[in-house]
Amino acid sequence: MPLELSSADADFAARFATFVEAGRETATDVSAAVSGIIADVRQRGDAALFELTRRFDRTDVTTLRFTEAEISAAKDQIEPDLRAALELAAERVRAFHVGQLPADHDAVDAAGVRAGWRWSAIDDVGIYVPGGLASYPSTVLMNAIPAKVAGVRRLVMTTPTPGGEVNPLVLYAASLAGVDEIYRVGGAQAIAALTFGTDTIRRVDKITGPGNAYVAEAKRQLFGRVGIDMVAGPSEILVVADSAANPDWLAADLLSQAEHDRVAQAILITDNADLAARTAKAVNAALDELDADVARESWARFGAIITVGSLDEAPALIDALAPEHLALSIADPQAMFARVRHAGSVFMGYRTPEAIGDYLGGPNHTLPTGRRARFSSGLSVADFMKRTTFLDCSAEAFAAIGPAAARLAKAEGLPAHALSVTRRLG
Amino acid sequence: MPLELSSADADFAARFATFVEAGRETATDVSAAVSGIIADVRQRGDAALFELTRRFDRTDVTTLRFTEAEISAAKDQIEPDLRAALELAAERVRAFHVGQLPADHDAVDAAGVRAGWRWSAIDDVGIYVPGGLASYPSTVLMNAIPAKVAGVRRLVMTTPTPGGEVNPLVLYAASLAGVDEIYRVGGAQAIAALTFGTDTIRRVDKITGPGNAYVAEAKRQLFGRVGIDMVAGPSEILVVADSAANPDWLAADLLSQAEHDRVAQAILITDNADLAARTAKAVNAALDELDADVARESWARFGAIITVGSLDEAPALIDALAPEHLALSIADPQAMFARVRHAGSVFMGYRTPEAIGDYLGGPNHTLPTGRRARFSSGLSVADFMKRTTFLDCSAEAFAAIGPAAARLAKAEGLPAHALSVTRRLG
CATH class of the missing domain: 3.40.50.1980 (Nitrogenase molybdenum iron protein domain)
Structure with a gap:
């Protein structure tokens, strides 16, 4: 009730x-198991991936990467009306996310200081897509499309194939969204491979996508070494x-x-x-x-x-x-x-x-759960970009604001900071 | 060399x-010590804060919160030219960050679907400011000003006072930036107090600011339960x-x-x-x-x-x-x-x-270190806000796109999703 x-x-x-x-x-403590998996993949690379996949996904994988032929064959396994529905979804999700592309800024203030920021895409991104029961093509679209709209140059997807089972909808969604590489590996081992790289899977800069407790814990442990989206x-x-x-x-x-x-x-x-x-x-x-x-x-x-x-x-x-x-x-x-x-x-x-x-x-369906909407947002194009700020002082502007910077540096006990200003004030 | x-x-x-x-x-493993501190503060609240402050900051604190009188007295301890420099800094940092306020979006597409997003400030934010040698007023400004520009309604600062020492510049910077409450507590215990709350310190939704290995590890452990800025x-x-x-x-x-x-x-x-x-x-x-x-x-x-x-x-x-x-x-x-x-x-x-x-x-001086500029950005106003997306279908729009949604829901094995659409298609 x-x-x-x-x-x-x-x-x-x-x-x-x-x-x-x-x-x-659930408070299942998987942290020790996950640390072990991460260390194993970091040390043994592909060999660890093969072995862990055999153990956890009960399937003997011989090649990690899906071939072009496998990916394009997936399309033919899907009924035409379902294919059309997936294509409509991709198109609509893409159109919405294009509207999220953030604007750059470049302006000179009254003191003569030019300042602003410039957005750029993250180079290499990995998306994790669960396998088995929760293997959803919509997950692929909602993660891959904003990444590609952002301009990510290499988008890698990993998904486990438990018992060898592959969801053709997931492969077709990946090709619709522009995913560049797809690997049949899941769990904490996939997150470790994306973070450290192996002979087969080149490492990425950021990882997004949902997963089970092992995936979530791996993301938490590697957060900072690699970018991650959020705790879901x-x-x-x-x-x-x-x-x-x-x-x-x-x-x-x-x-x-x-x-x-x-x-x-x-x-x-x-x-x-x-x-x-x-x-x-x-x-x-x-x-x-x-x-x-x-x-x-x-x-x-x-x-x-x-x-x-x-x-x-x-x-x-x-x-x-x-x-x-x-x-x-x-x-x-x-x-x-x-x-x-x-x-x-x-x-x-x-x-x-x-x-x-x-x-x-x-709009994206990857959203903050468990009351996290108090402080976080759903996935967006900006999650696949980063912002570089810049500052450019004219000689006059520098003369006007430099002394205050030197004063603050001295007060903070940072003499070289002060020196970098006073030497230029001449 | x-x-x-x-x-x-x-x-x-x-x-x-x-x-x-x-x-x-440094790979110092402080995770066990930090877990212990977090559990202690969570369980015993203020009592744990007093005890841990005595142990780590070698100072017997009797009240955690700085009084209005203490904060305004700080101003008088600062030489006028230094005060002016800090005021200029606050003013310039504020002006730049005002330009970062993100725009809302609300549009109807060709299918008749209205969609967009709305930004709003995080309610309660905590900023951590180190004490001792690295106790910098600029840290206060760079964290507090974007929070207040974002519209944070309650901005809490914690800073340790090792040996009882208080930096008046840090207090004055806090009052310039509009910080609402200041507490003399630091380390992992401050992060735990901000996350879970104690009798004295009401909990917050997100924590930003630099800190030592203990602070960083506490933020990592509590990431997800509370919002945090980044690993620095x-x-x-x-x-x-x-x-x-x-x-x-x-x-x-x-x-x-x-x-x-x-x-x-x-x-x-x-x-x-x-x-x-x-x-x-x-x-x-x-x-x-x-x-x-x-x-x-x-x-x-x-x-x-x-x-x-x-x-x-x-x-x-x-x-x-x-x-x-x-x-x-x-x-x-x-x-x-x-x-x-x-x-x-x-x-x-x-x-x-x-x-x-x-x-x-x-621009903000809180920036991604250790090659993290590949996938992350400096602190900004948006870090103190969150985005709520929305969707609004007219009857016509729903009739047009509903069937495809139902088709996808069935393909994903989610019959109640499909039912929520088909019942409305009638």
């Missing part, structure tokens, strides 16, 4: 606070609904998050107790209809229905939850959005289910 | 590659000079980085062997003049003078080193900048020493 809360209850504040703080992330936890959705919302639609929205993971979370906030009851019933009916094992467990363990006296109470609750996905199934979503501070991505109105954004709305 | 390399040498490529790969970061290693400068550059100025430039840290690095690249020799001599003279212990060791252990046949060779060497600071003491710095891909910040021409940028040029 999902949690049921009403803001009319005397203990609502305390119960809601407990709900907000309850972690869903289990997914969540918060649906805010008014009396005009359709309970059957809401049920599908809630379950579309719950079906991702046994520790995913789906939450409904509504000001209408009748809608709450009808939606709870619709969720149960949909669970039976879909025979959805994972969603059933997630909804029972982590789901919640919160009834409020007025939707005016919603913004504070939303901000406390800082949800990855916020669906506003209400008459005036824009007004509510204006009052919300923390959310990864917002789906506005009755006709914008999150699934549209998962595939082809345009 | 610094390393001397010439691109004319037969083994240059190999020696340069070794030089690029040589790490300067020892500082470095790469100076590119032509025959018209002044060896005495170059010597000061090189040492202004070397004086930061025994493992800082200063590198000169020039096409003029005579300038190289004269600069080496000028460095030694300046070391004697300044009696600079730290700089002497850094220059001897990690310094390098690289002579090239032509400055055309420089861009490839610069990109391989991806320096934190790149000083272009050459006639046409703009042309060289156009050919460089990886650098944290660039100082253009003979009259722009890095020290100007350290204090009051405008």
Whole structure:
């Protein structure tokens, strides 16, 4: 049974606070295992990759890299309407991300100092795509397209092929997105290979993409040596609904998050107790209809229905939850959005289910989970670029501001800093 | 003696590659000690802070928070010209960072889908400022000003006061920059307090600022639970000079980085062997003049003078080193900048020493070290904000793109995703 809360209850504040703080992330300590894998790959390179792949993916890989022939053959295995859907998604996601290309800046201020910044793409990027059950072509598009829009010159993808199984959709999505190299390797060993390089896989500068606990821990351990995107936890959705919302639609929205993971979370906030009851019933009916094992467990363990006296109470609750996905199934979503501070991505109105954004709305579906929308953002083109600032003093500008710099340097006990200024002041 | 390399040498490529790969970061494993400190602060809160401060900072702190009176008294302890210099720095850094405020986006595409993003400030931010020798007011300005420009509503600073010593410049810089609360606590215990909160220090959403190995390890361990800025290693400068550059100025430039840290690095690249020799001599003279212990060791252990046949060779060497600071003491710095891909910040021409940028040029002095300019950027206003994307489908737009989303959801084995679309297609 999902949690049921009403803001009319005397203990609502305390119960809601407990709900907000309850972690869903598993605390499995894989750090020792991951350190070992990283050290092994760093030392033995490809030999370690072959051996670890045999062990973890139960498959005897003879060549790590997918051939051009394998990649183009994937296209023919996909039904035409599905291919068209994937192509539409790639096109729409690309168009949205092109709009994110950041602008350079170059200006001279009143003192005569020229200053600004210039953006440039990261040279070599690796994207990790999970294998098996969670091997999604949409993951490929959402990571690879912003990288290529940014101008990444070499985009490498790694994906495990457990039991030798390859998802042709993942390969086709990679070729649609412009991925340059694809390797059949996964887990912490893939992250280590991308970081240190092996004879076969040349190292990259940054790694993005979701993964299991081993992948996440490897990224955490190598963070700083290589760029990484973010720590990702289990997914969540918060649906805010008014009396005009359709309970059957809401049920599908809630379950579309719950079906991702046994520790995913789906939450409904509504000001209408009748809608709450009808939606709870619709969720149960949909669970039976879909025979959805994972969603059933997630909804029972982590789901919640919160009834409020007025939707005016919603913004504070939303901000406390800082949800990855916020669906506003209400008459005036824009007004509510204006009052919300923390959310990864917002789906506005009755006709914008999150699934549209998962595939082809345009915005990235890689979003901050576990309340991290308080301080971080979804993946974007800028994550595949870096900014170089610059400063250029004219002789006059230098004469005007140099003395203050020298004064501060002396005060900080940095005499060579001061000297670099005073010698030029002459 | 610094390393001397010439691109004319037969083994240059190999020696340069070794030089690029040589790490300067110490591998002291403080992770167990830091885990212990974090657990202690998480469990015992303020009591742990008092005890750890007594142990590590050798000072008996009775109240953690600086009072308004203490902060305003700091101002009077600073000589007027120094105060004016700090005020000029704050003003110039603020003006530059205001230009970094990112733009929102809101547009309807040809299919009728409205999509975009909205930036908002992070609510609560903590900045860490080292104490003791490396207690710099410029650190305060460079972290606090972008946070306040971003719109952070509560900006908290922590800084240790080893032996009870307080730097009035640091307090005054904090009040100039608009810091809201200041606490006398440092080390991993400060990072833990900012992350989990204690009775006295309310927790924050993100932490930025430099620190020693303990601070860095605490940030690494808590990364994801709280936002953090970046992994920072020892500082470095790469100076590119032509025959018209002044060896005495170059010597000061090189040492202004070397004086930061025994493992800082200063590198000169020039096409003029005579300038190289004269600069080496000028460095030694300046070391004697300044009696600079730290700089002497850094220059001897990690310094390098690289002579090239032509400055055309420089861009490839610069990109391989991806320096934190790149000083272009050459006639046409703009042309060289156009050919460089990886650098944290660039100082253009003979009259722009890095020290100007350290204090009051405008751009941030918190920059990626240790070749991380390949994949990351200096601190900016956007680091104190997050981006919420949004999607809004009209009924027509939904009818047009919905079926493709449902098709992809089915192909990914996510039936509730598909259901959330098909139920609305009706």
